[in-house]
Amino acid sequence: MLSSEPTNPAAAPVSELTPARRAPAQLIVYALLGVSAVFFALHFLHLNADFPNNSPWMDWAKYTDEGWYGDAAIRHYLTGHWYWEGDFNPAVALPVWPAIEWIVFRFTGVSVGAARSLTLCVFALTLFTFYRLISRHTRAKTHSSGPALAAPIAILFLCASPYFYVFERMAILEPLLIALTALALLAASHMQPFSFRRGPIKALLPALALGLLLPAMVLTKTTAVFLVPAIAYMIWARAGYRLRTALHFAILPALMAIGLWLAYILLIVRPHYLADYKYLFSANAYTGIELEPFPTVILNTITDGGWMGHVIYPLFFVVLALALFWRPRLFRNPLVPSLLLWVGGYFAFLVYHNNLQPRYYLVIAAPITVLVALGIDCFRQNHTPRAKLVASLLAALAVLSIVIPDALLQLHFIRHPEYTFEAAVNGIKDIVLADKTHSHLVLSISGSDLTLMTGLPSIDDDFGTLDLDQRVKQYRPGWYAAWNELDDDKMDALTPLYRIERVAAFPSMDDPDRNLLILYRLDPAEQTTTTRAHKRHTPKPLITKMGQQPSTNQLKH
Known part of the structure; x- marks a missing residue:
C-alpha cells in the first residue's frame, strides 16, 4: 500500500527551523x-x-477575442439567445469560459x-x-x-x-x-x-x-x-x-x-x-x-x-x-x-x-x-x-x-491608461442609437467586443458558417464598422443590398493596420446590382474547408 505522503525527496520535510531562525525567515x-x-x-x-498602446506586444486579440469567446454569455444576457445561426459561435466547441461568464453576468450585467x-x-x-x-x-x-x-x-x-x-x-x-x-x-x-x-x-x-x-x-x-x-x-x-x-x-x-x-x-x-x-x-x-x-x-x-x-x-x-x-x-x-x-x-x-x-x-x-x-x-x-x-x-x-x-x-x-477603444465604441453607440431609421445591428470584425462594451447587437464580418453575403441577407445589419478601410470582399457582400455611406471615424489603439475604426451606415439599395467578386489570394494552408473564408490577415493574428 502506498503512503499518502509526497513521494519526492524535495517534498519531504527535513528538520524544523528553530524559533530564532523562523521569525526573520517568515518576515522574508x-x-x-x-x-x-x-x-x-x-x-x-x-x-x-485599452490594452497598453505601443507596448512590446502587438496582438490582435485586443480587437476581437474578449467578445468572441464570451459571445454566448453576452448574447444570452442581452437577447435571450446564445446561439445565432450562421454567425461565428465558438462557444459550441469552447463552452466553459462563456458558461462562467454567463453566471457572472446574471449578477453584474454585461x-x-x-x-x-x-x-x-x-x-x-x-x-x-x-x-x-x-x-x-x-x-x-x-x-x-x-x-x-x-x-x-x-x-x-x-x-x-x-x-x-x-x-x-x-x-x-x-x-x-x-x-x-x-x-x-x-x-x-x-x-x-x-x-x-x-x-x-x-x-x-x-x-x-x-x-x-x-x-x-x-x-x-x-x-x-x-x-x-x-x-x-x-x-x-x-x-x-x-x-x-x-x-x-x-x-x-x-x-x-x-x-x-x-x-x-x-x-x-x-x-x-x-x-x-x-x-x-x-x-x-x-x-x-x-x-x-x-x-x-x-x-x-x-x-x-x-x-x-x-x-x-x-x-x-x-x-x-x-x-x-x-x-x-x-x-x-x-x-x-x-x-x-x-x-x-x-x-x-x-x-x-x-x-x-x-x-x-x-x-x-x-x-x-x-x-x-x-x-x-x-x-x-x-x-x-x-x-x-x-x-x-x-x-x-x-x-x-x-x-x-x-x-x-x-x-x-x-x-498612463488610455481609453481610445472605449471612446470609439461609445461614439458608435451614440450614432447608432440616435438613428431611428436603421437597425441597431452592427456588422464588424470587432462586433463582439463592441457588444460587450456597449450592448449593441452585432454579427461578425469575417467568420461564420454562412458566407458573408448570405449572413447579411439573413440578419440585415444597419451599420458596418471596419478598421482603416472597407475591404473588397466585404464590399461585394454588401453592395447588392446596400448603399454604403461613411458616417464617422474614430482613432483607436496603435496597430498601423487597425488604428482607425470607421462607421458606415447601410442604406437599402434602390436596386440590386451585380458586382464582380474580388478574388483574394489565400495560401493553401489557410484555406477554410467550410463556411466563410476569413481574411488572411485575420488568420495570421
Missing part, C-alpha cells in the same frame, strides 16, 4: 507576499482601458469591466494554486538554508510581470486554461490508492476532481491536449514511478474525462451544432509550419518566447543548464519535470501552429516563471556559511533583476 516570506498583493491589487485599476474582473479572479485562483503546488513540493534542505522561498518568489514574479498584467486582464481563454492546468497538477499530486480504512471519500476526491478538470481544460481551449503529459507525469510520480500503480490511479479520472467529453459531443454538439463545431476547427486548422523551413520555425518559436520577459526568459535556460550540470537534484522534485512537460508540450503546439502571437506564450510563461523561482530557491541553499551567503546574494540579485524592470514597466502602464 511575508514581505514577498505583501509586495505581490500590492501589485495584484493594482491589476484592478483602469479595467476599461460589461467589459465585469468580464475582466472575472479574469483577474481566475488569475487569483492561479496564484493560490501555484502557491499550494510549489509549497507542497519544496522544503528547506538544512537548518542553515532557511525556509523554502520558491512559492513566494514565484507569486512575486507573476504579480509584478507586465506581460501577465496585460494578458491576465483580458477576458480571453488562456488565463482560465492556466488555472485549470495548475489545479489538475495539484489534484494529480494528491492522488492516493483507494482504501476503505483510510476513508474512501478522501481517496476518491483527487481522482474525481481530475476527472472533471481534464474535460474542462479541453472544453476551455482544445490545445489543452498538449498539456496532458505534464499531468500524467505527476500521476506517475505520485505512484512512486511505478507504471501499474500509475495506471490504477489514472483509470478513474481518464474514464471520467473521456466520458464527459464524449457525452458533450454526442448529446449536444453532434445533434444540433456540428457545423459550428467543425467550422471552428476548419478556421483554425491551418498550420504555418508549411510556410517556412522547419529550423526557422523552431528558431522563431524559441526566440519569440522573449515576449514573456527579457530577463526571466533567458534565466530559464540558465536554470536548466545549472540544474543539468550542477544541481541535478532539482529534477528529483516531480513538479519540475511536470512543468517542463507543460512547457515542452505547448511549445510543440506553437511550433506546429507557427502563428506566433504574444498571447499564446502566456500558457508557457506561467510554468517557466515557476521553474525559474524553483531554480533560484534550489541554488541558494548551500551547507557552508560562506557559500550560503554568496548564493543568497546571487539569488537576491536574480530576483531583483527580474522584478525591478518588470515592476517599472507595469507601473508605467498603470500610470
Whole structure:
C-alpha cells in the first residue's frame, strides 16, 4: 500500500527551523507576499482601458477575442439567445469560459469591466494554486538554508510581470486554461490508492476532481491536449514511478474525462451544432509550419518566447543548464519535470501552429516563471556559511533583476491608461442609437467586443458558417464598422443590398493596420446590382474547408 505522503525527496520535510531562525525567515516570506498583493491589487485599476498602446506586444486579440469567446454569455444576457445561426459561435466547441461568464453576468450585467474582473479572479485562483503546488513540493534542505522561498518568489514574479498584467486582464481563454492546468497538477499530486480504512471519500476526491478538470481544460481551449503529459507525469510520480500503480490511479479520472467529453459531443454538439463545431476547427486548422523551413520555425518559436520577459526568459535556460550540470537534484522534485512537460508540450503546439502571437506564450510563461523561482530557491541553499551567503546574494540579485524592470514597466502602464477603444465604441453607440431609421445591428470584425462594451447587437464580418453575403441577407445589419478601410470582399457582400455611406471615424489603439475604426451606415439599395467578386489570394494552408473564408490577415493574428 502506498503512503499518502509526497513521494519526492524535495517534498519531504527535513528538520524544523528553530524559533530564532523562523521569525526573520517568515518576515522574508511575508514581505514577498505583501509586495505581490500590492501589485495584484493594482491589476484592478483602469479595467476599461485599452490594452497598453505601443507596448512590446502587438496582438490582435485586443480587437476581437474578449467578445468572441464570451459571445454566448453576452448574447444570452442581452437577447435571450446564445446561439445565432450562421454567425461565428465558438462557444459550441469552447463552452466553459462563456458558461462562467454567463453566471457572472446574471449578477453584474454585461460589461467589459465585469468580464475582466472575472479574469483577474481566475488569475487569483492561479496564484493560490501555484502557491499550494510549489509549497507542497519544496522544503528547506538544512537548518542553515532557511525556509523554502520558491512559492513566494514565484507569486512575486507573476504579480509584478507586465506581460501577465496585460494578458491576465483580458477576458480571453488562456488565463482560465492556466488555472485549470495548475489545479489538475495539484489534484494529480494528491492522488492516493483507494482504501476503505483510510476513508474512501478522501481517496476518491483527487481522482474525481481530475476527472472533471481534464474535460474542462479541453472544453476551455482544445490545445489543452498538449498539456496532458505534464499531468500524467505527476500521476506517475505520485505512484512512486511505478507504471501499474500509475495506471490504477489514472483509470478513474481518464474514464471520467473521456466520458464527459464524449457525452458533450454526442448529446449536444453532434445533434444540433456540428457545423459550428467543425467550422471552428476548419478556421483554425491551418498550420504555418508549411510556410517556412522547419529550423526557422523552431528558431522563431524559441526566440519569440522573449515576449514573456527579457530577463526571466533567458534565466530559464540558465536554470536548466545549472540544474543539468550542477544541481541535478532539482529534477528529483516531480513538479519540475511536470512543468517542463507543460512547457515542452505547448511549445510543440506553437511550433506546429507557427502563428506566433504574444498571447499564446502566456500558457508557457506561467510554468517557466515557476521553474525559474524553483531554480533560484534550489541554488541558494548551500551547507557552508560562506557559500550560503554568496548564493543568497546571487539569488537576491536574480530576483531583483527580474522584478525591478518588470515592476517599472507595469507601473508605467498603470500610470498612463488610455481609453481610445472605449471612446470609439461609445461614439458608435451614440450614432447608432440616435438613428431611428436603421437597425441597431452592427456588422464588424470587432462586433463582439463592441457588444460587450456597449450592448449593441452585432454579427461578425469575417467568420461564420454562412458566407458573408448570405449572413447579411439573413440578419440585415444597419451599420458596418471596419478598421482603416472597407475591404473588397466585404464590399461585394454588401453592395447588392446596400448603399454604403461613411458616417464617422474614430482613432483607436496603435496597430498601423487597425488604428482607425470607421462607421458606415447601410442604406437599402434602390436596386440590386451585380458586382464582380474580388478574388483574394489565400495560401493553401489557410484555406477554410467550410463556411466563410476569413481574411488572411485575420488568420495570421
